[in-house]
Amino acid sequence: MRRxxxxxxxxxxxxxxPAFAEDAPVKVGYAKCxxxxxxxxxxxxxxxxxxxxxxxxxxxxxGNDVLTALIAKSLDVAQVTYLxxxxxxDKGFDIVAVAGEVNGGSECLSAKALNLKAEDWxxxxxxxxxxxxxGTPLKVAASxxxxxxxxxxxxxxxxxxxxxxxVQFVNIPNPSDHLAxxxxxxxxxxxxxxxxxxxxxxxxxxAHFVLPYDQAAGNLTNLIVTRSDVIAKNRxxxxxxxxxxVALVDRLxxxxxxxxxxxxxxxxxxxxVAAEAIRNAEPDYRMHRGKTLAIAAMMRDLKYIGxxxxxxxxxxxxxxxxxxxxxxxxxxxxx
Numbered sequence: 553m554r555r556x557x558x559x560x561x562x563x564x565x566x567x568x569x570p571a572f573a574e575d576a577p578v579k580v581g582y583a584k585c586x587x588x589x590x591x592x593x594x595x596x597x598x599x600x601x602x603x604x605x606x607x608x609x610x611x612x613x614x615g616n617d618v619l620t621a622l623i624a625k626s627l628d629v630a631q632v633t634y635l636x637x638x639x640x641x642d643k644g645f646d647i648v649a650v651a652g653e654v655n656g657g658s659e660c661l662s663a664k665a666l667n668l669k670a671e672d673w674x675x676x677x678x679x680x681x682x683x684x685x686x687g688t689p690l691k692v693a694a695s696x697x698x699x700x701x702x703x704x705x706x707x708x709x710x711x712x713x714x715x716x717x718x719v720q721f722v723n724i725p726n727p728s729d730h731l732a733x734x735x736x737x738x739x740x741x742x743x744x745x746x747x748x749x750x751x752x753x754x755x756x757x758x759a760h761f762v763l764p765y766d767q768a769a770g771n772l773t774n775l776i777v778t779r780s781d782v783i784a785k786n787r788x789x790x791x792x793x794x795x796x797x798v799a800l801v802d803r804l805x806x807x808x809x810x811x812x813x814x815x816x817x818x819x820x821x822x823x824x825v826a827a828e829a830i831r832n833a834e835p836d837y838r839m840h841r842g843k844t845l846a847i848a849a850m851m852r853d854l855k856y857i858g859x860x861x862x863x864x865x866x867x868x869x870x871x872x873x874x875x876x877x878x879x880x881x882x883x884x885x886x887x
Contacts, residue, residue, distance in 0.1 A: 576606075578605045578606070578607050578608065578628050578786065578789040578790070578792060578793055579610065579627045579628045580594060580607055580608065580609045580610070580627065580628065580629045580631070580793060581617075581618040581622065581626075581627040581631065582610075582612070582630075582631040583613070583614055583615045583617070583618055583631065583632075584612065584613060584614075584728075585657060585745045585746060585747070586657055586745070586746035586747040586811075586826070586829040586830055586833060587653070587654035587655070587656060587657040587745075587830075588654070588774065589611070589814050589819070590654065590800055590811055590814055590835075591609055591653065591797075591800075592609050592611065592814055593803075593814060594800060595796075597796040597800055598792055598793075598796040601796070605786070605788060605789040605793075607793060610627075613725075613726055614695060614697075614698065614725060614726065614727070615631075615632045615633050615697070615699075616725075618630045618631065618632055618636075619632050619636045619640060622647070622778075622779065623640070623645050623779075625779075628778060628779075628782045628786065628789065628790075629776060629777070629778045629782070629790060629793050630776070630777050631653055632774070632777055633698060633699040633773055633775065634699065634769065634772050634773070634774075634775055634843075634847050635697065635698065635699055635701070635847070636697070636698075636775075636777075637775050637844070637865075637868075638844070638848045638851055638856075638861060638865065639697070639851075639856065639857060640777075641848075641861045641864040641865065641868060642857035642861050646781070647778075647779060647868060648777060648778055648779065648780055648869075649868060650777065650778055650793075650839075650870055650873045650874070651776040651793075651797050651798070651837050651839065651873060651874050651877075652775060652836050652837045652839050652840070652886070653774040653775070653797060653800070653801065653835070653836075654773065654774050654801075654804070654834065654835050655771045655772050655773045655774065655834045655836050656771045656773060656832050656833040656834045657699070657700070657745050657746040657749075657829075657832060657833050658700040658703045658704070658743060658744075658746075658749075658764055658771070658773070658832075659743070659746070659749035659750075659753075659760065659761075659763055659832060660741060660761040660762045660764050661734070661743075661753060661758035661759060661760060661761055662676070662740065663734065663737070663739065663741065663758055664759060665737075666679055666741070668761055670759075670760050670762065671761070671762050672761075673711050676711075676713075676741075676761070677711065677712065679740075680713055680718050683740075684718055684719075690719045691719070691720045691722050691739045691741075692715070692720070692721055692722065692740065692741045692742070692743075693721070693722040693724050693730065693739040693741070693742040693743070694723070694724070694742065694744070695725055695727050695730075696721075696723040696725070698745065699745070699773045699774075700727075700745050700764075701743065702769060702851065702854070702856070703764040703765065703767065703771075704743035704764050705854050706764070706767030706768055706850050706854070707762065707764035707765075707767050709767070709854065710766060716854075722739050724742075727744055727745045728748055728819075730742050730744045730748050730749075731751055731757055734752055734758050735755075735757050741758075741761065742758065747815055747819060747825050747826055747828075747829035749829070749832070750825050750829040751821060751825050753828075763832065767850065768843070768847055768849065768850040769843065770843055772840055772843055772844075776793065776794065778790055778793075783870070791873055791876060791877070794873040795876075795877045797837055800835075801835040801837040804835040808827075811830050812826040813826075815830070837874065837877075837878075838874070838885050838886035839871065839874070839885065839886045839887075840886040841865070841866070841869055841886055841887050844869070845862055845865055845866075848861050848862060849862075871885055871887055
């Protein structure tokens with residue numbers, strides 16, 4: 553008969569929980585998009601260095617799902633977006649940004665029925681006003697809460713189009729469903745994420761309208777984040793992830809082929825679509841503090857968040873891991 557654990561032994565085993573045991577893998581989550589999928593390569597890169605912790609990477613359908621898993625402590629580290637970071641701070645969640653990864657990946661595509669030329673904002677505004685006057689506002693889609701959503705809303709606002717009043721926003725949570733919605737004629741425009749944006753365009757379902765980077769967020773997209781309790785209990789594990797992330801960014805810049813391969817393998821989309829998708833992506837491990845503050849201000853203007861989180865943004869960006877990984881000071885890392 554197995555004897556029950558004594559209280560001291562049970563407490564000791566609880567303290568060295570699987571998430572923080574020295575020999576347990578650091579659990580990293582990422583979303584399934586062109587600029588997020590390279591995170592799947594982190595475990596291999598960590599093994600190549602021969603130092604630090606073992607990394608276990610898991611894909612999720614969206615950044616929202618990744619953030620939820622991190623907050624629920626199912627993950628130790630997560631690849632999310634600057635928007636997720638700011639939203640989490642607004643809600644008072646324990647989240648710490650430790651590195652960048654890849655930026656870009658956003659594209660607005662218009663239905664063929666609109667007959668718009670690329671970057672024809674005057675034509676789009678006229679179509680918006682006509683549809684609104686007729687009581688049938690244009691339907692503009694995105695996956696609410698992701699970087700493409702905020703890029704689109706900021707770009708519309710800068711052009712004098714109120715995304716909350718002048719158009720009808722359609723939330724399509726899974727970006728892989730954007731193509732079907734456009735093919736069925738359910739939406740007039742979509743701001744999608746790569747590689748699904750390229751898939752839509754290459755399938756002839758919609759036309760390129762604009763890369764929505766003319767707003768406060770620019771093309772900023774991805775952040776590597778963790779929680780303060782993970783840093784306190786497994787700093788070496790977090791450092792191993794950032795070390796691998798820096799190596800990943802350098803590898804992506806030098807060899808786009810491995811990037812095409814991982815998109816192809818993880819999404820089933822063709823290598824042609826994958827190659828097109830990464831044209832709209834910029835590997836970058838820096839964390840852009842100044843622009844993050846601008847993003848937070850824009851998100852407040854758009855009613856995405858309810859308070860000024862500037863102080864929280866400053867407090868919850870830890871450049872020490874990037875400094876150790878790159879041997880650079882924070883001033884050269886986006887501070």
